[in-house]
Amino acid sequence: MPPRIAWRPNPVAIRQPMSRRQEFSTAKARAFLKEQTRRSPIMFPFALLSVIGLFGWLAYFIPWYYEHVIIRPFRHFPEPVAQKLRRAMFYSRGRNMDMREADRYFNEALQVAAAVGMDQFSDEAMAIKYLMALAFENGKAYSHATKVLESLRFDTERWLEEQGDKHWHDGDRARVLKNLIQAMVKAGQLYSCRYLRDVDLAEKRLTWAVETMLKEVHRRETEGLKQGEGPFMSDEEIGATLEALGTHYETYNSHHLALPLFLRALDYCPKDSCHSVILMNNIATCLAQQPLPKPPPPPTTPTTNTVIPPTPPLQPTRPQVIAQARTWAEKALSHADTIPAENRDEECATGCATATHNLGEFAEMEGRLQEARELYDRASRMAFRAGFKEGSVHAKEGLKRVDKKIKEESK
Structure with a gap:
C-alpha cells in the first residue's frame, strides 16, 4: 500500500479569491471617487x-x-x-449636574x-472638602458650601490647637494654617454673596483670615523662621487676602475701612502685574466715595480761668478729596502703559476703561461736563473693545446723565 500523503491547502488557491474581492472593492472605490469628483470637483475633495x-x-x-x-x-x-x-x-x-450624586x-x-491612610490635613485631603464647597457653589447650593467650609474650619482649628506646636519644624503647621486662611476667605465671600447676605458672618470670617495672616507674617518678620518651618504665603496671596476684605467693605459702602486694605494690598502686588491697575482704581473709588469727617463743634467762649484748646487740624474738603482720587486714577492709566506686553492681560484693558470712567465721574462732580462727556465716551469705547460689558453700560449711563445736565444748563 503506498504511503498516505497528508493534504495541505494550496495558499495560492486560497489567496486568489480574496485577491479578486480586494481588487473588485478597490476598483469600485476608485470608480466612486472619480464619479463624485466629476460631479463635485470642489465640494467633494473638500468634504473628504x-x-x-x-x-x-x-x-x-x-x-x-x-x-x-x-x-x-x-x-x-x-x-x-x-x-x-x-x-x-x-x-x-x-x-449631568446632580448635586445629590456629587455629594x-x-x-x-x-x-x-x-x-487608604491619607493624612486628614494633607493638601490633597483638605482639597477634597474645598472642591466639594466649589461644587456646591457652582450648583448654587451656597448654604451647603459654607457648611463644608465651616466643617473644615472646625477640624483644622482643633488640629492647630492640639497638634500645631508639634509641627513647627516639618512645615505642616504653616501649610495647614495657610489652607485654613484661604478657606475662610472663600467662606467670607460666600456669606457676602447676594443669595446669603450674612454680612456680619462674612466680615467675621474675612477679618479672622486677615488678622491671622498678618499676625503670622509679623511673627516671622520679628522672630525669624524656625528651623524647617517652611514657606507660608506668597506676596500675591497676602495681597489677595487683604483685597478680599477690602472688597467686602467697599461692597457695603465702608470705603474708609476698604481704603487702607487696598493700599496695603498694592504694596504686595507685583509692579508689572495688571492687577495693580485694578487696585489703584479701587483706591481712587474709595477716596471719592468715603464721607468727609464732620467738622468739630464750635468752641465755647472761654472764661478767664479756662485753657484755650488747640486749633483742630484742618479737615480735607470735597475738592481736595476728589483731586486725590483723580491722581490715583491717572496713576492707574500711566502705570498701565509701563507694564510689559508679555504681562498684559484683560485686567489692563478693563482697568484702563474703569480709570477713564472714574475720571469722567470726577469731572462731572466738579461741574466740568464737556470734559466728563469726552471721558465717558472714551471709556465706553475702551470697554467695548475689551469686551467689558458692565463698564460699557456704566459709561453709557454716564453719557446720558451728562447730556441731560448739559441740556438743562443750555436752557
Whole structure:
C-alpha cells in the first residue's frame, strides 16, 4: 500500500479569491471617487479632506483629553480616591449636574481617603472638602458650601490647637494654617454673596483670615523662621487676602475701612502685574466715595480761668478729596502703559476703561461736563473693545446723565 500523503491547502488557491474581492472593492472605490469628483470637483475633495482632518483631530484630542482632563487633575490622589473624585466632578457640572450624586461621591472619596491612610490635613485631603464647597457653589447650593467650609474650619482649628506646636519644624503647621486662611476667605465671600447676605458672618470670617495672616507674617518678620518651618504665603496671596476684605467693605459702602486694605494690598502686588491697575482704581473709588469727617463743634467762649484748646487740624474738603482720587486714577492709566506686553492681560484693558470712567465721574462732580462727556465716551469705547460689558453700560449711563445736565444748563 503506498504511503498516505497528508493534504495541505494550496495558499495560492486560497489567496486568489480574496485577491479578486480586494481588487473588485478597490476598483469600485476608485470608480466612486472619480464619479463624485466629476460631479463635485470642489465640494467633494473638500468634504473628504474635512472628514480625514476630523478623524485626525479626534485621534489627537481624545488621548489628550483623557490625560489632561480626566487623569492629570487627580494625579496626586491615590487611584481609589481619584475614581470617586472623577465621578463627583462629573455630577457637579454641565448637563449631568446632580448635586445629590456629587455629594455622595465626595463623601465616599473622604471615606476612601481615610481607609487608604491619607493624612486628614494633607493638601490633597483638605482639597477634597474645598472642591466639594466649589461644587456646591457652582450648583448654587451656597448654604451647603459654607457648611463644608465651616466643617473644615472646625477640624483644622482643633488640629492647630492640639497638634500645631508639634509641627513647627516639618512645615505642616504653616501649610495647614495657610489652607485654613484661604478657606475662610472663600467662606467670607460666600456669606457676602447676594443669595446669603450674612454680612456680619462674612466680615467675621474675612477679618479672622486677615488678622491671622498678618499676625503670622509679623511673627516671622520679628522672630525669624524656625528651623524647617517652611514657606507660608506668597506676596500675591497676602495681597489677595487683604483685597478680599477690602472688597467686602467697599461692597457695603465702608470705603474708609476698604481704603487702607487696598493700599496695603498694592504694596504686595507685583509692579508689572495688571492687577495693580485694578487696585489703584479701587483706591481712587474709595477716596471719592468715603464721607468727609464732620467738622468739630464750635468752641465755647472761654472764661478767664479756662485753657484755650488747640486749633483742630484742618479737615480735607470735597475738592481736595476728589483731586486725590483723580491722581490715583491717572496713576492707574500711566502705570498701565509701563507694564510689559508679555504681562498684559484683560485686567489692563478693563482697568484702563474703569480709570477713564472714574475720571469722567470726577469731572462731572466738579461741574466740568464737556470734559466728563469726552471721558465717558472714551471709556465706553475702551470697554467695548475689551469686551467689558458692565463698564460699557456704566459709561453709557454716564453719557446720558451728562447730556441731560448739559441740556438743562443750555436752557
